[in-house]
Amino acid sequence: MRQPRQTTGTSLSPRSSRRNLLFGTAAAGALLATGCTSNENNNAEGDKQAADVADDKPGKEVTIGFAGPQADHGWLNAINQQGKSRAEEYEDVTLVSTEGSNDTAQQIGQIDTLINKKVDVLVILPADGKALTGAGLKAMRSGIPVVNLDRVFNSPQAYRCWIGGDNYGMGLNAGNFIGERLKDTKNAKVVELAGPDNLPLTRERTQGFDDALKNYPNVKKVARQAAEFTVESGQQKMSALLQAESRFDALWNHDDDQGVGAERAIKQAGRDEFLMVGGAGSKRAMQSIQADDTVLKATVLYPPTMAASAIDLARALGQGKGVSGLAELEIPASITLFSAVVTKKNVEDYLPLGFT
Template sequence: MTQLPTRRGLLFGTAAVSAGALLAGCTSNEPKEKEQAADPQPAADDKPGKPVTIGFAGPQADHGWLAAINSNAKSRAERYEEVTLEITEGSNDTATQIGQIETLINKKVDVLVILPADGKALTQVGLKAMRAGIPVVNLDRIFNTPQAYRCWIGGDNYGMGLNAGHYIGERLKDKQNARVIELAGLDNLELTKQRTQGFDDALKNYPNIRKVARQAAEFTVESGQAKMAQLLQAQSNFDALWNHDDDQGVGALRAIEQAGRDDFLMVGGAGALSAFQAIKQDDGVLKATVLYPPTMAASAIDLARALGQGKGVGGLAEFEIPASLTLYSAVVDKANVDQYMSTGFE
């Protein structure tokens, strides 16, 4: 029998890989039947192992996606009788979040899962945990150096834009002089720039399509409605809209309805339940949304549990978990929406 790596070996012995799907788990054991309805993703190895205390620190849940991150982490941890989850009260204040993480370090938790309010600002506390022998699973917003985490798991912002662009492109490829517009998120965020770049790169494959307008919103319902109203007033004729975020998309759809417009198709982003329901109903402009799955928090708990118990990931030959996992931004439309409905966040 091969000897499992030591805890320090798990911290610093990395095997880099990028995964195009959600982490399925650490072994192939079946999930508990009574819990399957509450969590659509398969659980990691349900056979109880070594007790593990996982500290979880994230930003304030002031957005539907962030609230879903918290709920996914909690529900996943509840699957495992040997897992204790120490969860902090989320904060967007970096000093407060650093203090919360330092408290978890002082409690000597076995593993930390951190979704930083600001990856750059929290890099030092990630380093502090790693140097204290506590492996860190860095969730989504990345620290400045890989030395501050054992594993990173997150979404693909560039891939969101790329897949949205290809979806729109395929539907407009036979239309001459097609025109598209973009309702982006906060322009001061790198993720917004990545989503726009992916979208623009996809459209380069369709010479008949031209992006004629772009407006930045703020990932809120109110900003989505206001900025969409401005776009509709400025652009009397276009064929498709790419909206970066389903929360701000609620406001955008209000503005579209108020303007009485139904002459274009809309693609959203993230995977809100309201978007899935509208896509399934299929009586409006919203035809698809591109995922940025909050189920990544459940996968982060699986990774943390595996680290705490010295396990690898089922389906891979290595003894260690990967150094990074990039989740795929699947396109959800009427053809597959039922498959994803249970993962939608409110």
């Protein structure tokens, strides 16, 4: 297939799993659109509606501007690669991507450049959703629809569609998994290795985790440390947890990158009396779960495939179409991805989606 004229990056996981996960199949869309009536006129309208969806066949040329993050973390790097490799799969998509930045002023300037280039659609993962809201508003008011990726802008007027992960659900599913594993353990103790407390996503993950544990009266969270999504901070904060608690039954770590450091601290301390649940879904974590030779027994997904799906949505917007699997003529205003729990039982299904 033709490569986008201005893009970099390498191909990642298979496209079929991404599209089916988010949108279903074109046949399902046709069924939704036409299966509820036998009226001929309605069927004809349904057939027209079902056909007016974005699919893999080349259509109207669309130039997508992609303003992603600085790739200083495994998950963020995967976001950039997923978006770029997805665009390469479409003959009718040209991707114009920025270098990526965690600096607000620099990212605003990059988005201004994309607006001035008059791209058809913008995909933006803001370094700071609140601070970048004005950039989204400017694009929308310039007539360029915005797909807001993950970190949400403060105003719904700043984007046409938001797609991202479920931070609360991530904590909830981690807590329920741990609760079920410990439901028969008397006076069970758990600890939490969180992300940066200045980020709303960290607070949402902790809230979901705490809410899940309320369903298990025998399980009590006895300690919490906030790390920085880095290997070094994970090791330092995990060491503090291990020193503070001589025994506990489970650990939830918000991020698989900082989990590398956490596992180092655990190994150095010679501790293995507890189970560990990770977060985000790195390939390393999944391989460890598959081998079943460490305390790490599960990880809760925060899938970077959302960037690939954002390209799908942007292409559909640029072509004025809906998406396969939905009866509506327009793409949704908001899509929240599910935070699946990956264990030894299902890890082979999810391993191709793991990020490095």
